Amino acid sequence: MELAQDDRLAAVLAENAALKLRLSQIEAATRNDSQARLGTAAEEIASLKKALHQTESRYRLIVESAVDYAIIAADLDGVVTTWNDAAEAVLGWSERQIVGRPIATIFTPEDVADGIPEREMRISLSMGKASDERWHLKADGSRFFASGEMMPLYGDDEKPAGVLKILRDRTRERKEREELEASQERLHLALEVSELIGTWDWDIPGDSVYVDARFARLFGVDPALADKGVPIETFLRGVHPDDLDRVSATIKTAAETASPYAQEYRTVDVDGAVHWIFAKGRCFHDSAGKPLRFPGAIVDRTAERAREARQAALLRLGDEFILGEAQASHTTKALRILGETLCIDRVGYASVDTGETAATISSEWTADGATPLLGTFPLARFGPDFVEELRSGLVVIENTVEHAASPAIKEAWSEIGIGALVNLTVVEGGRVRVILYLHAAEPRQWSDEEIAFVRDVLNRSWAFTQRRQTEQALIEAERRLRLAQESAAIGTFDYDLRTGVLLWDDRARALFGLRAGVPVSYEDTFLPGLHADDHERVAAAVTAVLDSTSSSEYDIVYRAIGLEDGVTRHIHSSGQTLVEDGRTVRFVGAMRDVTEQKESEERQQMLTRELQHRVKNTLAMVNALANQTLRRATNVQDGLAAFSARLIALGQAHDILTQTSWTSAPIAAIVANSLKTHQPEDETRISASGPDLRLTARQSLALALGLHELATNATKYGALSNDSGHVTIKWGLAVVGGTRRLTFTWREIGGPPVEAPETRGFGSRLIEQAMAAEFGGEVKIDYRPEGIVCTIEAAVTDEPAEDEEHGL
Helix, strand or coil: CCCCCCCHHHHHHHHHHHHHHHHHHHHHHHHCCCCCHHHHHHHHHHHHHHHHHHHHHHHHHHHCCCCCEEEEECCCCEEEEEHHHHHHHCCCCCCCHHCEEHHHHHHHHHHHHHHHHHHHHHHHHHHHCCEEEEEEEEECCCCCEEEEEEEEECCCCCEEEEEEEEEEEEEHHHHHHHHHHHHHHHHHHHHHHCCEEEEEEEEECCCCCEEEEHHHHHHCCHHHHCCCCCCHHHHCCCCCCHHHHHHHHHHHHHHHHCEEEEEEEEEEECCCCCEEEEEEEEEEECCCCEEEEEEEEEEHHHHHHHHHHHHHHHHHHHHHHHHCCHHHHHHHCCCCHHHHHHHHCCEEEEEEEECCCEEEEEEECCCCCCCCCCEEEEHHHCCHHHHHHHHHCEEECCCHHHCCCCCHHHHHHHCCCCCCCEEEEEEEEEEEEEEEEEECCCCCCHHHHEEEHHHHHHHHHHHCCCCCCHHCCCHHHHHHHHHHHHHHHHHHEECCCCCEEEEHHHHHHHHHCEEECCCCCCCHHHHHHHHHHHHHHHHHHHHHHCCCCCCCCEEEEEEEECCCCCEEEEEEEEEEEEECHHHHHHEEEEEEEEEHHHHHHHHHHHHHHHHEEEEEEEEHHHHHHHHHHHHCCCCHHHHHHHHHHHHHHHHHHHHHHHCCCEEEEHHHHHHHHHHHCCCCCCCCEEEEEECEEEEEHHHHHHHHHHHHHHEEEEHHHHCCCCCCCEEEEEEEEEEECCCEEEEEEEEEECCCCCCCCCCCHHHHHHHHHHHHHHHHHHEEEEEEECCEEEEEEECCCCCCCCCCCCCC
């Protein structure tokens, strides 16, 4: 308990008690001592009484001067006898109000009920001191938290005469401590919940980096060692070798300049696995500008990167299927995409014999350096329960050494170089028919997302196979039903028209947003679940296919609104009817979710429309440039040269727009790219400056062509035609009448004297008319004797024009 830095009051009381004890001992001794020692004893007694008087005076001064400590004295019955000013300020009772009342008055009711005041008095009288930290009661009924100490008071007879209670209000400190602990706990919980986050704090002068356990493991450092602080070089050794130089350089720059640090790079963890992380932090300097501390945090983006790779692989898979011609071709491509995306060594199909005793390799992809599997392999070699595991449809082994039940099984896995595997099987009639195997040479964890990705590739592969089989005129119902059993993504239906009973499997129910096992019917489930815009079309298709005299086929895509979850899904449904005695008696078929496929098709159509729009606009612009350039050329060679130069300028602008998906482009990039062929290496002839501003696609193309014309003219006749001239380009923004306005100025200085031309050529009209039209403003060319000045003034807006929304 911190009552005071030197605990003055307790020290004085202790000194007082010691003096009294010594005085009583001497007085007792003198009563039995010889006459010769009486004189010496009398002198010591006088000295002790003087010292005792001084300690009592100091005690009174301390009590009277204390302003932070409530000092309360009570007799042996616990009745308050002394109450200083600080006690009145802290607890609210005046000395007149409290003296004579029990000291228990300042304790909370629950502490009084538990006998805390009496217990403190007993401890202080027996042990010499009783310390505590607890809640106490004020005069107004409120409570405050205090650190306290109770000690005995002695009378002249050296016997306890009461107790002294010293309190200090610690409510604020307790609240601040609790808030700090709560804040730390929240931060700790946040980091615990988000297992992707790690933090660091680099003490630069001491070259000690302090990190949490997650950070340390991601960089291959022992967490116990990292907690004590280690040099930054220890963590740099955990950066992937291909990224080390870049990361080291950016860290050095950030530390020297105190600029924000943000980098994405790879690390190698304690198990040797590679992670993609994003690190962000900032270095703080001292008053002298020297680097002091560099804290920050990292996020493990490995899973996100893998997810992006899987999404890209699915898109690539669709493209590969479209380009592939034969079944074998797209199967091989699917295997290759699986292996490359999951970074594994081997992917393939194996067929299982009728006795489920052996598997024969049918098709396989292997990574560079991996040994292909050929021929037939006895399944019993991999364990007596291996076939039974395959019948479950999915076998996942993350470490074949740990999974192997015997040395023989371990050797079987080792011979074919498998450290981890995933097997997905096609089971028909309780028998394993086909195995899709994925092999990794080293042990690894298989995430749920990776398993789902494998299933997705399989489902897409199956879907593509369906379309191929349809083209080969296989029986529709047989194909749909068989694939519905083999592919977990396909649901089946069976509508008995004689009884009116509609049967759906749980996958079909899920497509209509229903729980497993929910009863269904045609009138109360299927029709109400159709999207309103598709209801009439689908109902008509069903009616047509149920007509026994009709040759209509049921192969349709429609939307369903989940009856319980409300989710809209695109469903591809196909079926076939059974006719008996000229009457349709059954309607059976399959349904599958094609929502992602439909969304992909819509995105593709949108991209196609945008591409057509851009190509038309670009061809129109090229046609106009060709007509105007060649018509006014003095000869074919000059015309072609001018036309080629303008096409190059147009292409450079296209390059910038392509990098921004044809939405907009920074004006600074347009200026720099358009003039780079006219700018010498020392960059002394052309200077450009202005605020950050983005132009629309049409404005960017117009400005690029205009700058090309101005630079070409300056090179032939103007400021760039000699060794002393130069060009300054400036642009700025101003708000006029609530509208932002752009002012762009091209100014030539130091060139030959300028004379206004008698007629305007195509370049001048391109600058003045085309740029004015695209910018929606005014463009002027002023032929001043000292040099040409071209000015653009136009309003700018953040909203793209209608053409811009389509790419140009």
